[in-house]
Amino acid sequence: MALARVRERPIGRPQEMSAQESDRALVDAARAGDADAFGRFVRRHQKRVFRLAVHMLRNAAEAEDVAQEAFVRAYGALDRFDGRSEPFTWLYRITVNLSLNAIRSRKTARVAGATDDPRIEAVLIEKRPGLADPARQMTDRELAMALVAGMDSLSETLRTTLVLVTIDGLSHAEAAAVLGCPEGTVAWRIHEARKKLKAYLEERGHGTDVTENG
């Protein structure tokens, strides 16, 4: 099937990373004044935060600004990190808030075109490396474009939840911690987002799997 191959995530999940120095330990050290500890926290999470911001904002430059700002604001709020949640969910919440603020402060609704949407190029480069078949590339591009358009058609709430769970790989519990809602609500939103996305794809001729013969 097209693009059905399993690939490793380019960005590891925080809890799958080296446990030698936990996020909590880094944050605790940063609160105690260890700036290097916060630097390690930044380097550990910056790719994921950037990816989240890209999917929220659909603009690489804005996403970079928001990602950087998220760490700055997180540092500025270290005194209010109570330890009840994981540091990365706390950081994600700040990132989502900043992204939503950026979206709402735009003077006009930005609609990323196929040529400048950073998500499409990223997924085509990362997910289909080395493939030279122009027909397949075209098919993949069309599907990617339909997918991002479908995601963009979702409400902020559904899209953000979908990004956190489906794209970023957070569990429902982790997403619930980020979004401040019950796990069941996350489950419902994912169900709803997938249902709408599926309908969107079906309307555009991407509703069925293309099986490869031989």
Place this chain on the structure above:
Amino acid sequence: MTTRDHREPRLPEAAEALLDGWPAPPRGALEWEDVATRTMRRVQETTVGSTEDALLSPPLPVEPGDGDLGVLLGDDEAPELARIAREAVEAKAATEARDVAKEMLAVAADTRAHPPVPPPSRIEAGFSVARPRVATPEVVQAVHEAAAHSEMPRPVKSHPKEGNRATPIWLGAGTALALAAAAVLYVSTRSAPAPVASVEASAEAPAAIAAAPGGGAGSAPVAPAAAPSEAPKTLALGDLAAPEAKSAPEARGVRPSAAAPPGKDALAFRVKGGKNTEDKLVLEERPDEEQQVQANAPAQVAKPSTGAATPAQGDVPPEPSLGAVQAAVGSVMTAARSCLAGQEGASRAKIVFSSNGHVLSVAVSGPAAGTPAEGCVRSALMGARVQPFSEPSFSASITVRPP
């Protein structure tokens, strides 16, 4: 890995493969290091404690339908459960309206038996009436709505002891007597100055309805239809489903409640839900300019006394029924309250319904205003729906308390 529910709608495999771990635009290690260095440079210029609290709040507005886990309970039974829940709510609303009509019957009977109006400060049988009662057009409207709703279809029979056989007769009699009661109430109290009547939900106060502050029964007459343009109509809903707390007799001031909130014009009911017995739901209609013009029109002036309290033409009532508004707001209240998680104080929200039953606008005031919770509450309340009505708009002011 992602916690996937096997019942989640499945996209084509190719799309699933794209979604799973969709990457960010690629960057080299040096580039990432450069970004981290720049970030840390800014971090070092930042003081701990400088970040505003709003950035740490739950970020997203509630999605309409949020929390409806019925669809996740199973492939087939889920829609059925949702339907049952909806029917239960509708049945409750219908039953509540029916109860109001029933109480208004008692009002009519009492009115016939005791036509004189008690004095404003009269204390009767241990109950206090703080102010003279006034049967305003709002009261007439409420009576009429109760009568109208008593004829609503009831998906679930909630009162088994009331046989179906007697229902049509009862409904007909109820409608007639309720209208008669409304007329009697209006005629007997038309001299009150400020046609403001409110029905407030109160956990402690079983029931009481009083009237506008100010002059007594002999005060200057008030044009019934012009009144709404002078003062906003205010109707507050409580749980009409608690028969023992119902207040029809009190509504005419004959048997007012001892626990009626002093200084308030109130018809109080026990609040449903019981979880937060201090919840209040206040409905108020504020006629806009167009409504005021209409209210001053001669044809409208005769509204209370000429049967204008009957529903508008066809099946569209002038305003959404009390039960319908209560059910509509109640259906989104849980979501709205969840927005206030972590907050201590209650916030207020004014919901304006358009004539098609949809919410036109929501204005949030109180602690939630200006915070991310405001958008969340607004989004949640925007999902409320009532049946279409003929008036241009109808507003309901509610109190939203933290869960």
